[in-house]
Amino acid sequence: MSNFARIPMADLHAATRPIEAARGLPNGVYNDPNFLLEERDRVIAKTWAGVGFAGDLPEPGYVQPVTFMGLPMVIMRDRDNQVRVFHNVCSHRGMIVVSEAGPVTGSVRCPYHSWTYGLNGDLKGTPHIGGVGVHNTAGFNCEKHGMKEIRSQVWFDVVFVNLDGQAAEFADFIAPVTTRWQTYLGDTGLARMRREEEGGTVMLDVACNWKLAVENYCESYHLPWVHPSLNSYSRIQDHYHIMFDDFAGQGTMVYNLSETAGTSLPTFPEWPAEKMKEAEYITVFPNVLLGIQADHTFAIVLEPVTNERTIEHLRIMYVGDEALSEAYRAHRAATLESWKIVFGEDVGVVEGMQFGRISPGFKGGVYSPVLDNPTHYFNKWVANHLIASAH
Ligand code: FES
Numbered sequence: 288m289s290n291f292a293r294i295p296m297a298d299l300h301a302a303t304r305p306i307e308a309a310r311g312l313p314n315g316v317y318n319d320p321n322f323l324l325e326e327r328d329r330v331i332a333k334t335w336a337g338v339g340f341a342g343d344l345p346e347p348g349y350v351q352p353v354t355f356m357g358l359p360m361v362i363m364r365d366r367d368n369q370v371r372v373f374h375n376v377c378s379h380r381g382m383i384v385v386s387e388a389g390p391v392t393g394s395v396r397c398p399y400h401s402w403t404y405g406l407n408g409d410l411k412g413t414p415h416i417g418g419v420g421v422h423n424t425a426g427f428n429c430e431k432h433g434m435k436e437i438r439s440q441v442w443f444d445v446v447f448v449n450l451d452g453q454a455a456e457f458a459d460f461i462a463p464v465t466t467r468w469q470t471y472l473g474d475t476g477l478a479r480m481r482r483e484e485e486g487g488t489v490m491l492d493v494a495c496n497w498k499l500a501v502e503n504y505c506e507s508y509h510l511p512w513v514h515p516s517l518n519s520y521s522r523i524q525d526h527y528h529i530m531f532d533d534f535a536g537q538g539t540m541v542y543n544l545s546e547t548a549g550t551s552l553p554t555f556p557e558w559p560a561e562k563m564k565e566a567e568y569i570t571v572f573p574n575v576l577l578g579i580q581a582d583h584t585f586a587i588v589l590e591p592v593t594n595e596r597t598i599e600h601l602r603i604m605y606v607g608d609e610a611l612s613e614a615y616r617a618h619r620a621a622t623l624e625s626w627k628i629v630f631g632e633d634v635g636v637v638e639g640m641q642f643g644r645i646s647p648g649f650k651g652g653v654y655s656p657v658l659d660n661p662t663h664y665f666n667k668w669v670a671n672h673l674i675a676s677a678h
Pocket residue numbers: 377378379380381382397398399400401402
């Protein structure tokens with residue numbers, strides 16, 4: 288019996304009921320050891336998932352191997368500055384081609400028999416394929432044996448992939464978010480986002496299923512107890528829910544911009560003056576968590592390592608080149624530190640929820656009909672995709 292068959296359909300349907308009558312997702316989708324691969328093929332492969340950051344490959348000629356839900360991939364920035372994603376597998380005998388991130392000169396080379404590939408995936412060299420000293424052979428056409436590309440798109444510095452190649456165009460998929468955030472970012476906000484060359488990153492290795500990280504990110508119900516210092520100025524009642532299409536999260540009316548020695552970081556020029564303290568936090572289903580404030584943004588890619596372990600990769604971006612100058616070093620450090628504290632505070636609860644799902648005394652749980660709406664919205668999205676995949 289497949290792992291999916293062990294998940295009772297009735298339990299999935301229970302998550303799709305109206306929130307007052309709904310139950311959460313069954314324990315198996317969080318802790319059945321092999322469910323992750325089923326979920327990859329049944330849910331995640333059909334949409335756009337985050338696998339990395341274009342800014343991690345700062346210049347043409349950079350490559351970065353990543354493993355996403357068990358699949359070896361490589362992100363490559365070619366000589367024309369185009370970022371692409373490939374299955375990181377040699378067309379010859381299936382060896383992993385790229386094992387180290389960083390710049391490469393020329394092409395990438397498979398370490399097994401030295402076949403070489405251009406950074407656009409083209410197979411370039413097949414040494415001795417026709418016998419010693421003979422580098423081609425009759426009937427073998429290099430053009431047919433390049434690295435296999437995965438449909439991908441860069442947005443908000445996140446490298447998204449669509450594994451099955453059948454999802455909607457990325458621009459159409461993300462349009463509801465860009466439309467919503469037009470109010471804050473205007474036409475130029477995305478192009479102004481800048482990463483620090485060094486720093487501006489956080490990595491958290493968390494013992495929980497990736498979905499629990501999403502569920503926790505989407506709600507503000509836990510603020511008073513898990514984030515007492517944040518809650519002192521940004522209380523539950525200052526937050527509102529966000530739920531539309533493949534996105535859910537929350538917004539706040541009272542974000543405190545970072546101030547050091549009386550100055551503040553540069554802000555987005557089109558961000559309305561009367562909204563300076565507003566901020567929004569949205570999960571792009573399935574696994575990309577975004578945050579926008581007037582003076583910085585961040586993106587978190589959740590890397591599901593196993594069904595019970597997730598690595599959270601965070602990258603902070605500031606507004607324009609000037610924000611990266613020495614004058615703002617302390618502001619940037621303070622901003623990063625405040626997020627490190629907040630996300631660090633969440634680790635105990637997501638790991639605790641994971642452990643709780645071992646218990647036969649827990650069967651999905653229930654929701655606050657007032658404060659858990661985005662969490663329920665996400666769970667419903669997962670359940671509906673799993674149900675649809677059964678037909
Ligand atoms: S497996 Fe890559 S060159 Fe042989």
